[in-house]
Each structure stands twice: as structure tokens, then as C-alpha cells.
Amino acid sequence: MQRDTRQRKAIRRALVDAGHPLSPQELHDAASEDVPGLGIATVYRNLKALGEAGFLETVELPGEPPRYEVAGKGHHHHFHCRSCDRVFEVDGCPGNLDRITPPGFRLEDHEFVLYGRCESCAA
Amino acid sequence: MQRDTRQRKAIRRALVDAGHPLSPQELHDAASEDVPGLGIATVYRNLKALGEAGFLETVELPGEPPRYEVAGKGHHHHFHCRSCDRVFEVDGCPGNLDRITPPGFRLEDHEFVLYGRCESCAA
DNA sequence: GCGCTTTTGATAGCTTCTTTTCGTTAGTGA
DNA sequence: TCACTAACGAAAAGAAGCTATCAAAAGCGC
Numbered sequence: 001m002q003r004d005t006r007q008r009k010a011i012r013r014a015l016v017d018a019g020h021p022l023s024p025q026e027l028h029d030a031a032s033e034d035v036p037g038l039g040i041a042t043v044y045r046n047l048k049a050l051g052e053a054g055f056l057e058t059v060e061l062p063g064e065p066p067r068y069e070v071a072g073k074g075h076h077h078h079f080h081c082r083s084c085d086r087v088f089e090v091d092g093c094p095g096n097l098d099r100i101t102p103p104g105f106r107l108e109d110h111e112f113v114l115y116g117r118c119e120s121c122a123a
Numbered sequence: 124m125q126r127d128t129r130q131r132k133a134i135r136r137a138l139v140d141a142g143h144p145l146s147p148q149e150l151h152d153a154a155s156e157d158v159p160g161l162g163i164a165t166v167y168r169n170l171k172a173l174g175e176a177g178f179l180e181t182v183e184l185p186g187e188p189p190r191y192e193v194a195g196k197g198h199h200h201h202f203h204c205r206s207c208d209r210v211f212e213v214d215g216c217p218g219n220l221d222r223i224t225p226p227g228f229r230l231e232d233h234e235f236v237l238y239g240r241c242e243s244c245a246a
Numbered sequence: 247g248c249g250c251t252t253t254t255g256a257t258a259g260c261t262t263c264t265t266t267t268c269g270t271t272a273g274t275g276a
Numbered sequence: 277t278c279a280c281t282a283a284c285g286a287a288a289a290g291a292a293g294c295t296a297t298c299a300a301a302a303g304c305g306c
Contacts, residue, residue, distance in 0.1 A: 001273095001275095001281095001282080003273045003274070004274095005272080005273070005282085005284075007284070008283085037285075039285040040264095040286095041264090041265075041284080041285070041287090042283080042284060044263090044264060044265070045283080045284085046283095060185035060186035062183035062185055062187075062234055063183035063189065065262080065264095077223075079228060088225065088228075090224070091223065094217030094219050094220065094223065095217065095219070096217050097217065097237065099215065100200075100214065100215035100216070100217065100237075101213070101237060102202065102213060102242070103242075104246075105202060105211075105237075105241055105242055105245060106239045106245040107239045108205070108238055109237075109239065111235075111236045111238070113233065113234045113235070114220065114224060114228075114230055114232075114233050115230075115232040116224075116228060116229045116230045116231035116232065117228065117229040118227075118228055119225070119227035122229040123227075124251095124305095126251090126252055126302085128253060128254075128303070129303095130253080130254070147293085161254090162254065163256095163294095164254080164255065164256080164294090164295080164296090165253080165254060167293090168254085188293065188294095
């Protein structure tokens with residue numbers, strides 16, 4: 001059966017506390033504060049398990065390895081800070097996508113990434 | 124000095140003829156019709172050279188290796204067909220991006236990807 | 247055509263990210 | 277508490293994509 005280990009708890013908590021998508025490495029760094037000595041393999045194992053359990057979702061950004069965030073947040077997009085390389089959530093959606101979809105194409109979905117400086121890096 | 128080899132010509136032509144972003148592998152396949160036996164290393168070498176020459180631009184899509192398209196097309200986005208995995212150009216831009224940028228964040232740029240079925244796959 | 251030098255093709259190597267292996271540790275129900 | 281076995285950490289292995297190496301081929305100026 002599934003066990004609730006210190007490591008798994010720390011990984012789950014780190015994802016929730018961050019409030020924005022984390023890379024496996026960022027997640028490892030964050031969860032290591034709770035569980036010193038945490039192995040990176042454990043992070044990957046739990047990312048897989050938590051993904052299959054529907055607890056988290058994968059966030060893919062252009063030219064970047066995947067990041068992960070807690071699932072069930074509803075439709076949103078992301079802001080990628082070019083300075084600190086962190087990714088933030090963005091509510092809202094530009095809309096008007098059918099307008100720019102080429103004729104004959106069937107639009108099913110969309111992804112959308114803003115680039116710039118986050119609040120702390122812009123200051 | 125820079126030599127105009129059969130291989131380089133074929134690679135340039137394949138990019139222009141395609142009219143949409145190509146992965147190194149797609150480019151290799153296309154240019155191989157002109158130059159049988161074309162090596163994949165030659166494709167990568169020329170992608171690098173043509174990039175530095177300003178002839179092409181890199182197109183990064185979420186969770187995908189980079190693709191390449193001829194430069195100087197002006198601002199546009201891309202449509203990724205989930206069926207044939209090809210990427211097409213999309214003119215126009217949704218706009219209203221400042222509206223959804225979080226307060227304090229400085230927006231510099233944006234990327235935008237549509238997903239669905241292309242014209243031939245939707246039929 | 248000649249010779250110089252860039253470019254090529256094949257293949258090995260490298261980098262980055264992820265998964266597997268394996269012996270050890272530690273949840274969990276009885 | 278005990279026993280069972282899921283989960284762990286470390287390190288090796290794997291996968292994918294790109295780059296370097298090197299001998300051979302082929303542009304290009306003369």
C-alpha cells in the first residue's frame with residue numbers, strides 16, 4: 001500500500017507552499033529543507049506517483065525542462081522571469097483565439113507564456 | 124571563406140520551401156531528397172552557421188526540441204498539430220497582454236502556441 | 247586542372263535530464 | 277513490538293539531442 005513518508009510529505013508541502021511551478025531541482029532544494037539528505041531520485045519517483053494520483057500537473061515551457069504545480073487550479077498561464085528564471089502563475093486569458101486560427105484548422109487548446117521581469121527582479 | 128556546398132543549398136532550400144518550422148530531423152529528411160546521404164551532423168552544423176548568419180530563427184515550443192524557420196517573418200505565433208506533430212505559422216496576436224500581467228511585473232515579450240488539428244488532419 | 251582549405255559523413259563523445267538497480271531504512275497493520 | 281514490504285539514497289545506467297573528431301571529398305581562386 002501507499003505509505004506516507006517524511007519525504008513524500010515534504011515534497012507535497014513544498015509544491016503547495018511554493019504556489020508556482022517548480023522544476024525537479026527546485027523542488028528538491030525546497031523539500032531538502034524539511035528532509036536533509038533527500039535524494040533527487042526520490043523527488044522524481046514522487047513526481048511520477050503524485051502525477052498519477054492527480055495531485056500535480058506538468059507545466060511545459062518552451063526550451064525548458066518540465067516544471068510541476070499542484071493540480072486543479074483551473075485554466076491559467078505562466079510568466080517566466082528572465083532574471084531569476086522562476087515561473088509564476090497568470091490568471092486570465094487573452095481570448096479571441098478563433099480569430100487567429102487558420103481556416104480549416106481545428107483549435108483544441110492553447111498555451112501562453114509571458115516573459116519579462118518578475119516583481120522582485122523588476123525593482 | 125564560406126563555401127556554397129550542395130548540402131548547404133539543400134538545407135536552405137528545404138527551410139524556405141517548407142514555409143513552417145522544421146526540426147533538425149525533419150530538415151534532414153527534407154534536404155536528403157536533394158542530397159542523398161546527407162549527414163545529420165551537417166544539418167546541425169549548418170543550422171548553427173545559418174543561425175549566426177541571421178538566415179534562420181529558432182522556434183521553441185513547450186516540451187519539444189527546437190525547430191527552425193527562415194528569419195525576418197515578423198511577429199507571429201505557431202499552431203502545433205497534435206495529429207501529425209507539424210508546426211504551422213499563425214499570423215496575428217491576441218493582444219490585451221498588459222491586462223493579465225501581474226502587478227509589478229515587467230512584460231517584455233510573449234510566446235503563444237495553439238494546439239489542435241491542422242487542416243489536413245482535421246478533414 | 248591544381249592545390250589549398252572548407253566542408254562533409256560517420257561515429258564516438260558529451261550534456262542534461264530522468265530512470266533503474268540494489269542494499270538499507272522505516273511506515274504500517276496485527 | 278514485530279514482520280512485512282514500500283520507499284529511500286547513492287550511484288550507475290539510459291535516453292535524447294547535440295557537438296567534436298578525423299580522414300576523405302569537393303568548392304573556389306588562380
